[in-house]
Amino acid sequence: MxxxxxxxxxxxxxxxxxxxxxxxxxxxxxxxxxxxxxxxxxxxxxxxxxxxxxxxxxxxxxxxxxxxxxxxxxxxxxxxPVPLQEIYERWIAKFEKPRLKALSTLKQSLEKDDD
The missing domain is CATH 1.10.10.10 (Winged helix-like DNA-binding domain superfamily/Winged helix DNA-binding domain)
Structure with missing residues (x-):
């Protein structure tokens, strides 16, 4: 084509x-x-x-x-697989960062509560 x-x-x-x-x-x-x-x-x-x-x-x-x-x-x-990786980097990876940051913050907060 x-x-x-x-x-x-x-x-x-x-x-x-x-x-x-x-x-x-x-x-x-x-x-x-x-x-x-x-x-x-x-x-x-x-x-x-x-x-x-x-x-x-x-x-x-x-x-x-x-x-x-x-x-x-x-x-x-x-x-x-290169075009799939490019789509991942453009459309998926950037949306994962805030979610992972929120989980990290939650983990730190919960660990502080245990102290």
């Missing part, structure tokens, strides 16, 4: 779109369990046509979550 330069969506939008579909999340889970799978191996995990799986893989590649690598006639697919 190669998009012309003018039609490139925001990478975060593409990433969230890729993660929104349960079949694509299943493909990511399969690759997490065993990286470097062929299209045929990935098709075995989904109840859909080869063309359907290919379309899902194209979107995952466009979101940079899956990286294909040719080995002879085979095309292997590998999970790229």
């Amino acid at each position: 190669k998009l012309p330069m003018a039609e490139h969506p925001d990478p975060a939008d593409l990433l969230f779109k890729a993660l929104a579909d349960p079949s694509r999340r299943k493909l990511l889970d399969v690759l997490h369990a065993h990286d470097g799978r062929t299209l045929a191996e990935l098709c075995a995990h989904l109840d859909m046509t080869r063309q359907g799986v290919t379309q899902h893989l194209d979107l995952l590649e466009a979101a940079n979550l899956v990286v294909p690598l040719r080995r002879g006639r085979e095309k292997l697919h590998f999970l790229n």
Whole structure:
């Protein structure tokens, strides 16, 4: 799924779109369990046509979550967790800090009460 330069969506939008579909999340889970799978191996995990799986893989590649690598006639697919880490750092980690600070403050307060 190669998009012309003018039609490139925001990478975060593409990433969230890729993660929104349960079949694509299943493909990511399969690759997490065993990286470097062929299209045929990935098709075995989904109840859909080869063309359907290919379309899902194209979107995952466009979101940079899956990286294909040719080995002879085979095309292997590998999970790229970097975009997920970037989303974690941008959207999750910053929301954890206040919660962790509150728990730390509560712990210190409770320990003072025990003294």
